[in-house]
Every structure is written in structure tokens, then in C-alpha cells.
Amino acid sequence: MRIANPVRVSALLVGLMLAAGASAQQYVYPAKGQTPDQQKKDEGACHTWAVDQSKYDPTNPPQQAAAPPPPQGATPGSGVRGAARGAVAGEIINGDASSGAAVGAVAARGASRRQNAAAGQQQQAAASQQSQAGMSAYQKARGACLEGRGYTVK
Template structure:
């Protein structure tokens, strides 16, 4: 297996996990009992508002949904799309024959170039999928926070 591909995938996973934790860290809100509610009443209200916010937003920050499972693009052991090298070799052979009258050298260059391009495309696709999952998680957390704040403010608390 291509070690560079594995390293990139590992780094991308770490970034995704860090982003999820960052969402949780920025979601901190402060609740002030503006009408003199007791600490016990505040705990009860916060628990009820959490439940209501989860129902309204379909997002539970204590149990966030897993990232959507997407079928990874089929790849070879080197991280390329199957057939990329063969297609590149065919193109390279044509160009090599026309330009330098050497189809063999053109095929070799074309195969290497196509495999490199295939790896870059596969990596970019994986990153886009991870970014979309992070954005979806952030949107769910934002909706939850809005619903929770609305509930608590309706019960006489100041939420910041």
C-alpha cells in the first residue's frame, strides 16, 4: 500500500476529528438565571431545553451522528484508480510516437503522469467528503444551540 496515501488519509482523519471537537468547544454557552431561578430549577430547565432542542434540531451534541458513509472510489494498492496507468500509457504512447518517434518512452511517461493525477484526484475527493461532513455537523450544532437558547430565553434565562 502506498505510504504517502495512508499518511494523507490519516492526517485527514485527524483533521476531521479536530474539527468535530472544535465545534463542541465553540458551542459553549452561558446561561444566567435572569429571573432569580434556583440552581435546581436551572438544572431542570436546562435538561428539558436540551431534550426539546434535540427534538427540534434533530441533532444531539452528546451523541453526534457519524459522518455519512460514502463508498470510497476503487483504488489499487498504490492509491490510484484502476486503469489510470494503462490509459495514461496509451495517451503517452500516441504523443511519444508523434513527438519523438518513441512510443515506449511516451507510454512510460504517460503512465506515471496518469497515476499521479489519479492519486491527487482521489485525495481531493476524500477531502471534499470530509469537509462536507464537518459542515453538516457544524450546521446541526448551530441549529441545536439556537433551539436551546430559544427554549431557555422563553423560560426567563439570558443565554450568551
């Protein structure tokens, strides 16, 4: 099984976030004949209120906590542990510990690389979900405020 290139996965996640942001745009219609100046004032007030309610500001999204990046490549020591396991298995199965050690080391390093890549992808996905949840809460609060002031929000 081949793991996707982490750079490509990151680019894909960024693209999905931008697409989600573009599709989540709200349209505001002055249903009670509000003037453009009044609409600007109301939208500004509702933005401030929505930020207070949702704790999310789309004009200044929170920086993601600096989690330590997952190790690139294999985890140190994985090859040694794999070699030891492979040597034992090779000796038991066909009496050849050296070839078993080589196979075990290669297999362990490959598994370690896949685990590290998967951990990085999971961290990126969690950060994306958190950002989307904040944006959703903000838009709900902003929409409620504007509707309360006589606007139609879609």
C-alpha cells in the same frame, strides 16, 4: 503539486471540529433568580425541545452515512490509459512510443492518486459541515427555549 497526507488532513479536521465545539459552549445565567434545581429541570426540558426542533442531539450525534471510501492509490486502469495516450503523443512528437508510454503511465497514475485523495478530503469536509450545521441549529433552539424561561444565554 503535492497532496497533503490524508491522515494528517483527517487529524486536522477532527481538531478543528473539537475546537469549534469547545468555542460554541453556551453559558446560562438564571436572570430571574431560578434555583439550581429549577435550572437543571429547565435545561433538561429545553434540551429535549431543542433536539425535537433541530433534529440534532449533541449527546448522540448522528452517524455519518457509510459512503464507500475513495480508492486508495491510483484508480485501476489509469496507468494503461495513460500509457496509451503517452505512446501516441511520444510517437507523434519524437517517434518514440515506448518512452512516451512510460511517461504517460506515470503521469496518469499520479493524477489518479491526487484525484482520489481530494475526493476523500471533500467527503470529510462535507461530513464536518453537516455536523456543525446541526449543532448550530440545536444551540439556537436551546438558547431560545432558555431565554423564554427567563435565563440569559451567551
